[in-house]
Amino acid sequence: MTPLQNSAVTADSPESARCENCDAHVSRPFVRVFGDNEGTLHRCLECTTFRELQDGAGSHSHSHT
Numbered sequence: 001m002t003p004l005q006n007s008a009v010t011a012d013s014p015e016s017a018r019c020e021n022c023d024a025h026v027s028r029p030f031v032r033v034f035g036d037n038e039g040t041l042h043r044c045l046e047c048t049t050f051r052e053l054q055d056g057a058g059s060h061s062h063s064h065t
């Protein structure tokens with residue numbers, strides 16, 4: 001009789017990750033493509049451009065600015 005048990009799935013899903021820079025929600029495949037080898041995404045489309053991501057912005061902590 002504890003309906004709360006059904007909502008215990010709200011913890012961090014293995015299908016999701018977050019941007020290190022702005023904490024935006026991103027998908028695992030996105031991190032795999034644009035993040036670094038440790039699964040960390042340093043930039044996402046919320047805080048940089050797609051062009052910057054293609055240039056490696058998501059896998060390096062350095063910035064062009």
Ligand SMILES: [Zn+2]
Nearest residue numbers: 019022044047
């Ligand atoms: Zn971001």
